[in-house]
Amino acid sequence: MTEQPGTRTSMDRKMVHPQHGAEGTILDIDNFCLWYGLKQALFNNTISVEKGLVTALIGPSGCGKSTLLRSLNRMNDLIEGLHTSGEIRLDNQNIFDSHVDVIALRKRMGMVFQKPNPFPMTISDNVSYPLKIDGIRDRRILSETVEKSLQSAALWDEVKDRLKDNALGLSGGQQQRLCIARAIAADPEVLLMDEPCSALDPMATTKIEDLINELRGRYSIIIVTHNMQQAARVSDNTAFMYLGKIIEYGKTDTIFTKPRSQQTQDYVTGRFG
């Protein structure tokens, strides 16, 4: 069913890739399976995520989008009875290798969650948190990073006068952009976003989408969404998942206009989901 055989080497992958970014791939998901205890949630998934582009993961609820996303920075590690097979390579380094430092891996992959989850601290403390855990105490560096990250997250103008206010006082959309700023502050290579707009109103959603468009090129973004229009608007590539499998992966235009699989066709036209 998948259009991508799981046995390709990194050499020839570029050639069959649906849409080449200028800089090649950053993440290779290779024949990846995942079990929650005895229940298999992901089946032999293989895709390559391109550097600097926005990749959307779509599919009906419960198909394993979040599971796949959380596997990428090993946030699933703590779940009892979880095991995996296959590989996920970040810059050709399997992230499940025994000597991989999970902490360092997560610092390379920022994550934004479905529900905005700022810490109950000040706005600036929220943004500088990734630096704090790295032991950076230099005031100048901290405040510079806070400003840059907030600007990147298009939040600076709204909060610059109240950086010392509690972050919980912000609106939902602002909170989500703050979380993006926090993720950016760690200077990651990849941004993982799990339905970042599902808890937001349309206005805030538009702002986040604009922000994603602006971040394109600087970070490789993988965004889970069940909103087809959103996927169409923000992503370069789209993967459609169904029942734990990636059914189809390709350029977003292609997926939405002439999908190869009937299931994809049914899903994007709204016949189920």
Add this chain to the structure above:
Amino acid sequence: MQQTTTEKTVPIPGLRRDKTVKKSVIWADRLADRIITIGGILVIVAVLGILVFLTVETLPLFRSGQTTGQFRYQLHDPPPVILGAGMDEYHTLTYMLLPDGRIRVFHTRTGYEMNPLHISADGAAITASADSMDQESLALGFSDGTIRIAATSFDMSVIPESDLPSGLTKIDDVDQTDGDTVFSRITGDQYRLIRFRATVEEPIPSSPTGQPITNLAFQSSGEAERQTRALVSLDKSGYLSMNRVQEKVNLMTGIKKTEIEDIRLPPLPKDIRISVIRLSELVDTLLVACEDGRLFRYNLQNTATPVLAETTRVLPAGQTLTVCEYLLGSQSLLVGGSDGSLNLFFTIIEPQMGTADKRVMVKAREFTPMTAPVVRISAATRGKTFAQSTTAGSIRVAHATSQKTLLTMEPQTPSPPLALLLAPRMDGVFYLSQSGEASLVQFSTPHPETSFQTLFQRVWYEGYTEPTFTWQSSGASDSFEPKLSLIPLIFGSVKAAMYSLLFAVPIALLAAIYTSEFVHPKIRDILKPIMEIMASLPSVVLGFVAALVLAPVVENWIAAILLSFILIPVIMLTGSLFWQFIPLHLTARHGGIFRVIGAMLLLFVMAGITILLTPGFEAFFFQGDFKSWLTGNTGDALPFLFLILLPVSALITGLFYSRFVNTWLMTIYGRNSLLAASVMDVGKWVFLSVMTMGVSFLMARIMSRYGFDLRGSLVGTYVQRNTLVVGFAMGFAVIPIIYTIAEDALNSVPNHLRAASLGCGATQWQTTIYVVLPAALSGVFSAVMIGLGRAVGETMIVVMAAGNTPLIDLNIFNGLRALSATIAVELPEAVKDGTLYRVLFLSGLVLFAMTFVINTVAEVVRLRFRKRAAQL
């Protein structure tokens, strides 16, 4: 669904539901609502009721006297001089001794004159008299230089109404008389008979030259068979003589033998004008006070050779002594001056002053001056209450220790006093002025000795070298004065609570963090109930285990325990360092359970190491014996300071390290493999420990150089039942509570915050410290407060393991006495409605207030936390 569509659907037979709420449901709802409301109100009422009850029980402590009866009359033919006077305990009869040997006896409430008594002395006039503290005898000095001892008594008996003789004269509503005896009607149709008697013994020659005796001091003590009486007299020529009269009754023959012993007193200066001489109750002190305020103190402890121990002044120059009287126990001396001042003196031990018996008289208290000089003082025979009267006849009854004024009274016409008598039960004062104006005021002062000051402030008690907070509720002798300062008890409660929290809080919080953040929920579901089972141990069991098992063990192994406080963190850290050497794939797969087992094993290893190291440790730091080092006799302050400063310097070193060294090291780490990093970690650890010890040593050195020694403050002489033992036992009792509440607080921090932190690349520990703990901080704080509340109110453990010594001493190796323990121990023995009884109620009130405040703060913080947690 709309109503119309439901109509259209085919009803399922028998299942058509009525959609209105049933009456019974509404009623049940209302009933439950009422019951819950009433229950809540009842709880509040009960708590308030207890509060009100406690307050009502303690209020009388702070009341002054209340007049219950007042009698004023004009006494017939008032004598110009009275040499002695007395009153019975029911305020029925009063006697007055007159110089001509007559004893006038009259009815105290009305002045009704009884038949007088006569003391015959072969025509000599009585020139001086003195009564003994036991109120049963009187010494009389005569104009021929002799002294006679008179036994005086108010004889009392009770008869039924049927035995009442006829022909009695009515005195007032209650009393009748036959001229000698007063018959007072009392409850139950009975009559109380009171009669005054006096008998005089043979004369004892006192003045060698036969001069009239002008001043006399007298004490009588011992049982009837072997009485010792001491007499000191001053004759008109200024000769001071002391006699000891011993009466021995031969038990076989019944013959009385009187021995009179002359005691030579060291001479006084010639030019003095002696105003008063006073002999202490135990005949160990003789005071000679001069008109000008000079005071000579003889120490008579060595009967054969009295010494003039001290010459001092009790009045400023220019003042004249107007009164000088011992209070009960003959330690406190009240001295009045011509300016109306009244001061209290007693002796304290003060070797520096160079007196012969190393004691000096000090002025311990000043009373509010009167407008005229105080000329009469009548001291109570129970407690330290006394009555005083000025030349103008103003009367004040006060308590010497609490300085509480119990009663004041002004005469109708100012006139100097002839007699002032405080009733034996301290419930009345009789006053007779020179103009014959007599008044008897009856009053009640349930608790003259307590005031806010005696309960909560420093009080200078007799025999103490300075004002102190003292709790000592009972003593051996009758003249013992209860010392009821609540401060040592409050201190004890707080001390016990603090030291046990010092032990319990780290363990409880670390355990809470461990189960909520680091173990799998499944393991947590096992661990948590186990921790909570600890709470089900009755505290009395904990108490006796602590007192009978733990205390001796701790005493034997105290040095090992001290060492283990240092070794536990060190060995745990070392263990975790070596954990890194185990290959990652092994630890990753078997982490949880192996780590726990490893930690357990380490604990055993540590116990072994501790036992092995202890002798060396004691020898190296404490001259081989920690306990003798504690007494302060051996060694110096440095070693202990070094040990106790280790955590502080570890903190300083850690901060320094993370600030300056770490970032630099990080860059190197990045380039190395995991194993190399582990090796470097060991190096780093060695460096850090050496630096910590260095810093600690340096600080200890500096502090000990400046004379800083923890012995005498935080540590000191070792007592078996001490605060450390209490801390262990009570810590055990409060750990479950603190743990449970703190764990709940940590757990209520939503997981999405943890995910956010972990997603940023924080470690589990960083997530806990930077995100979870701050978010749960108020909840954790309230957990600690609730633990504190429990520890302050805890009773059985402190009763059994704390030694119950009411000291104000921070020393962790000394005992303490808590409020709760005092109530538990002393209430069964306290006389109902007595002072101690009420003070114990006050202790209860204070305890209630403390726990109430602590728990309220905890609860308020907890509610705030709940609200905040819900917003997260």
